[in-house]
Amino acid sequence: MSTQKSIAPAAPPASPEPGAAVPQARFDWIPLALLAGLAVLALPLIGSPGSWATLTLAGLAMGLIIFIIASGLTLVFGLMDVLNFGHGVFIALGAFMAATVLGALGGWVASPSLALNLLAVGLAAAVGMAVAGGVGLAFERVLVRPVYGMHLKQILITMGGMIIGEELIKVIWGAQLTPLPPPEGLRGALLLPGDVAVEKLRLLAAVVGLLVFAGLLLLLNRTKLGLLIRAGVQDREMVESLGYRIRRLFVAVFVGGSALAGLGGVLWGLYQQGVTPQIGAQVNTLIFIVIIIGGLGSTLGCFVGALLVGLMANYTGFLAPKVALFSNIGLMVAILLWRPQGLYPVTSR
Amino acid sequence: MSRAPHSLLSLQDVHTHVGAYHILHGVNLEVPAGQLTMLLGRNGAGKTSTLRTIMGLWSASRGEIRFDGQAITRLATPEIAQRCDIAYVPENMGIFGDLTVRENLLLAARRAHSIEQMDTQRLDWLFQLFPALKKFWLYPAGKLSGGQKQMLAIARAMVEPRRLLLIDEPSKGLAPAIVLNLVEALRELKRSGGTTVLLVEQNFMVAKALGDRVAVMDDGRIVHSGAMAALAADEGLQQRLLGLSLAAHQ
Numbered sequence: 217m218s219t220q221k222s223i224a225p226a227a228p229p230a231s232p233e234p235g236a237a238v239p240q241a242r243f244d245w246i247p248l249a250l251l252a253g254l255a256v257l258a259l260p261l262i263g264s265p266g267s268w269a270t271l272t273l274a275g276l277a278m279g280l281i282i283f284i285i286a287s288g289l290t291l292v293f294g295l296m297d298v299l300n301f302g303h304g305v306f307i308a309l310g311a312f313m314a315a316t317v318l319g320a321l322g323g324w325v326a327s328p329s330l331a332l333n334l335l336a337v338g339l340a341a342a343v344g345m346a347v348a349g350g351v352g353l354a355f356e357r358v359l360v361r362p363v364y365g366m367h368l369k370q371i372l373i374t375m376g377g378m379i380i381g382e383e384l385i386k387v388i389w390g391a392q393l394t395p396l397p398p399p400e401g402l403r404g405a406l407l408l409p410g411d412v413a414v415e416k417l418r419l420l421a422a423v424v425g426l427l428v429f430a431g432l433l434l435l436l437n438r439t440k441l442g443l444l445i446r447a448g449v450q451d452r453e454m455v456e457s458l459g460y461r462i463r464r465l466f467v468a469v470f471v472g473g474s475a476l477a478g479l480g481g482v483l484w485g486l487y488q489q490g491v492t493p494q495i496g497a498q499v500n501t502l503i504f505i506v507i508i509i510g511g512l513g514s515t516l517g518c519f520v521g522a523l524l525v526g527l528m529a530n531y532t533g534f535l536a537p538k539v540a541l542f543s544n545i546g547l548m549v550a551i552l553l554w555r556p557q558g559l560y561p562v563t564s565r
Numbered sequence: 566m567s568r569a570p571h572s573l574l575s576l577q578d579v580h581t582h583v584g585a586y587h588i589l590h591g592v593n594l595e596v597p598a599g600q601l602t603m604l605l606g607r608n609g610a611g612k613t614s615t616l617r618t619i620m621g622l623w624s625a626s627r628g629e630i631r632f633d634g635q636a637i638t639r640l641a642t643p644e645i646a647q648r649c650d651i652a653y654v655p656e657n658m659g660i661f662g663d664l665t666v667r668e669n670l671l672l673a674a675r676r677a678h679s680i681e682q683m684d685t686q687r688l689d690w691l692f693q694l695f696p697a698l699k700k701f702w703l704y705p706a707g708k709l710s711g712g713q714k715q716m717l718a719i720a721r722a723m724v725e726p727r728r729l730l731l732i733d734e735p736s737k738g739l740a741p742a743i744v745l746n747l748v749e750a751l752r753e754l755k756r757s758g759g760t761t762v763l764l765v766e767q768n769f770m771v772a773k774a775l776g777d778r779v780a781v782m783d784d785g786r787i788v789h790s791g792a793m794a795a796l797a798a799d800e801g802l803q804q805r806l807l808g809l810s811l812a813a814h815q
Binding site for chain 1: 620622641642643646647653655659661662663664668671672673675678679
């Protein structure tokens, strides 16, 4: 036990004096300006302001779903340097659980009551997240833990895990497309002034995405657990030297990230109105583009990167559908040429 | 007749391998409670490796490390830090650059869950020792100067009372004025009593100014240990152990 109890004299409060000029970091607005710049640039190319607004809102909603899926992956990589190419399996699990739960709640789904519709989607999301989180726990224990620190083996084993996951999904739900029609009250679009149409489902996805973003920001910036996650992304050895068990923290983040991927899978499946066992693999490319653009380990970067990718996919899908996928890879290359560590690099990496 | 202080930390025939390299070749070291022990030696002598092995960042392949009589050789780093109540300042300082000064200190305060729960008197004491930390309280630590980062690293180790501080070359690459500031802070820590310190240092002037005891390493072994005052008074021994000349002292 230490005897250091009364080393300091009675002292004023330990925070800087109110009103004193306290240097603070300037927020880097340039990536957000890039987001706005992309939207402004698209306006003359698309021509009609109504179509532009519709595409912009659709792109932002798509981006927010991608953010939900990718946010866990970027923290998993940042914390433990784990390249999880099997993240897609959690997306597929979420989407298939949604198909199962919403299928079982046929009465609520077909009901004209929006409250019942939302309750059904909420239940589907809860089940999707729980199953994806549970499988994430097993995935970490069995596949990821033996290959800490070995990138090549991580890529091989997690891709293998995803293939096995896909095959198991085929055994349970079949290889064919499973329809996932949105509940009655979430079909169709809201018409806003100026011929702007916003699909109700995308609106829901956008609200959920913003809530997840706000929740993550609160967790990471306002709680000690969040501080530990951010510190662990920068220097996990030092976090351990301070007395915190980073392995437990990593498992919690892995499970949380898997559950968020499950939630994203529910929304993505509803957005696509159907689910195939390959749904995870299809989204995998996009989410890796997003976390690389954002800066590995950065939640804010992941958010801005996801919105950029969502907007780019929608604009190019409208203007030149043949280059839609290439456009996002082109976007990634351009951003990496400008900022090789991504939009918001984690400084110690 | 005063009794000799008991060893808080004891290393007995500790060997460490990192990959194929045999780094420590049987380190025997006693760190007396309540005293400041300097660990000196030329570059590559094994000083940093010794601290890393004590912290469990590299595991000892042979030998035993005891803290207050209890074996800690096989414990993981977080257990060592928590159970033995150790603060460790690595050579690279281990500052979380994306976190503010305030957040860095909050993380080091294991007992506090929020800034409001931190010991304000102790924080104020740290602000008196390192005024820059108060000025840059809300500033990202990565943007501080090298000296300010080192101050933050030391302050982080002192933010709560600890039984043992392991500090790796705090004066490395710093301007003399900053080094004096750090020496003053460590003197203040000594004056406050109760804390045991094992301090790795290349700067012999710093070692002389602070050390109660000294251990000198060479080629992964302790080749000399004793009172700091005895080594400081014996230039021949310094020359033989550390390659120091009178010019180096001045």
